[in-house]
Amino acid sequence: MTAHAPEPPVPPEQPATRTPSVWSAPGMVALGLVALIGFSGYAALLPVAPLWAVEGGADSGGAGLVNFVLLGMTVATQFAVPWSISRAGWAWVLSLGMVFLGVPSLLHGLTDALLPTLALSAVRGIGFGILTVAANAAAVLLVEPSRRGAAVGAYSAALSIPNVIFMPLGGWAASALGFWPVFVVGALPLLGIPACLEVARHLPARATHDPRHPAADEPEATTSTYLALLRPTIILLAVTLAGGAVITFAPQLVAQPWLSAAGLFAMGVVSAITRWRIGTVTDRIGVDRLVAPFVVLTAVVFGVMALLVRDEVTSAQAAAWIATCAVVGLCYGALQNLTMLQAFAAAGPRRVGTASTVWNAGFDSGTATGALLVGWVAVGAGFGWGMALVALISLLTLPLALVRTRA
Template identity: 60%
Template sequence: MTAPDSPTGGPPPRDLPPTSIWAVPGMLALAVVSFAGFAGYAALLPVAPLWAVHGGADSAGAGLVNFVLLGATVATQFAVPALIRRVGWTLTLTLALVLLGVPAVLHVLTDELGTILLLSAVRGVGFGILTVAASAAAVLLVDPARRGAAVGAYSLALAAPNVLLMPVGGWIAEAWGFWIVFVLSGVSLLGIPATVLLARHLPERATGDPQHPEVADAPAGAATYLAVLSPTLVLLAITLAGGALITFAPQMVSVAWLATAGLFVFGLVSTVLRWRVGALADRLGSGRLAWVFVLVAVAGLLAVAWLTQQEVGLDGLLPWLLGCALLGAAYGGLQTLTMVSAFEAAGPRRVGAASAVWNAGFDAGTGLGAVLVGTVAVQHGFGTGMAISAGLVLLTLPLALRARR
């Protein structure tokens, strides 16, 4: 309903923003789509490589499973804005959930490595579509003044299944059976009805703001990609470090449950920070906060590197958890801050392009972290690998400081 003109003849008063970001039309539907899609992704991420080993693959073959998944994800992401322009939001999001859910369930048919790699590639395409489309939808649902809060809410919906399901997937598979995880990963399909509800509140075939005075959703050029390069480099560095911890934590400690405890703290703290820092960015500006989290990340990585050199045992429990918590805080905070910065830099006409670049940076950083730290660790140990990660994160400090302006 349109507000009437004011008695003085001035412009009509602006509607006050809703008290909660969840009251924004379409936000709850986005949360359902994101939670369902990421639940299917997170449950299978640690289990698919184990399934390949169950079928006789060696460690190199098992490592290919998630490499293929993330490779297909990155290869897909830059095509998503064009896909939305062609078929619309409902079909795009539905396709993402189908490509995530159906191949997950099909794992039950065989543990042969070639088939698992094929299914991983298909799931990677679905995941690439979901990540770009869902993050773009988050900022298109709200006024730019609430962009940070929307990104935070979206981040909570996708991070929660990572915290709840990723640490226990392997345990469920080995204790109760792989088939349970495969069926559980099919939960992505349950989010399909919510795609219809979400699409009602989005531009029909665009990932740009249709209310912007210029042409909405014009194809992105080199200037757009250069504009979002700075926050993406900060993101790539922190996800490289986080990806290394997620991949190698079990090999950094002498007691197995310490890895689980550390990753749980890492995931919990990162989830809370991804959620809460968004509204703070709306009030203070995303650029004013990023440099703080860069320094927090360096502190956490150096703590983990120092502890890992000494092979963490029970006597190092509290320092280990503190190091994981510091890295988790930076990992979560910088994800939200760099996403908000990327959307701000790209502008309202380039939401889809900014989403594609940011998500590609996230997945590329995660994959590079495992490769880089793993390669260094072969000759010099994980402590050296994590120290190098700290140095790479520190190199992004000038970019984060420049963003304060």
């Protein structure tokens, strides 16, 4: 008989290695704190600063100017942030952003006159512009390229918490407890400066691009790049114009402070859930098929809101108000993500930074314009006509929504 060699022993099965959480990356927890604390100061004052101007005698046009100045200065600042980081470094720029967000909130309490309120809103806009661009870039640079999506998702989750909590509660707190507690919450970004310094320790000293992340570098954007981004940006402008109008004027649309809080809470929660889940749907059926239906739904729901807010919303209309705000949140969240995906596709895979900058500028410009436009219309014709105009503007973007994005 032929002897057979003994079979080698089978090695024991190795347990599957788990991918560590993106929060374990150095600096990510500190960045989460920066987002959580910084956006708390922003969200608390967004509906309250216009209300403070009304307290000082401003009409709805003046109230709309408050957030228009805030977000207009945000957009103007965003394009200068990379240059500022390259000159002064991450620690200085991030920390100054938190100072510019926090200190004006305390100064608001000294006067409710319109001009000082607008000036303080402009300073807050500089701080918010710094926070949005610098923190977004930091989320990309703190992790290896293969984990950028997870890092941006974690950062987005951190900033969504104050938007869901403080934005709806701000108007209620100002009416029930007084404005000073809200101004104190608005100053929370000052507590985030140590976290800014910790984030800066893990980032390249004076650049927004780390040589270890070559994919972050991109060719210069051309005129054709910006033209390609025009279509999703206009659609985004329309829906954020609508959302900005609701966020700014919700405390003035309703008879009871709790109604404002309930409506904004419904809008915030539904928007956050939609932004979280819409990606799975787009992976299955594509982005372009979803944009037009949500544009139509935006026009319809603001038509309903126009009828609802012709007179001050009362407790008897609470269910209709909250349901309408929830549908607004559905459209607001869906079209944010859908237009962002369209912008990335339109700009091309090597111009992610350009697409992100233009998208952020479009988002803040739309929110600012909604506050100003509806406020001005409301002065002469009432909020019902202001919301009807928002519905019409949304509907006018439907032809753009029906065009397919190039591959």
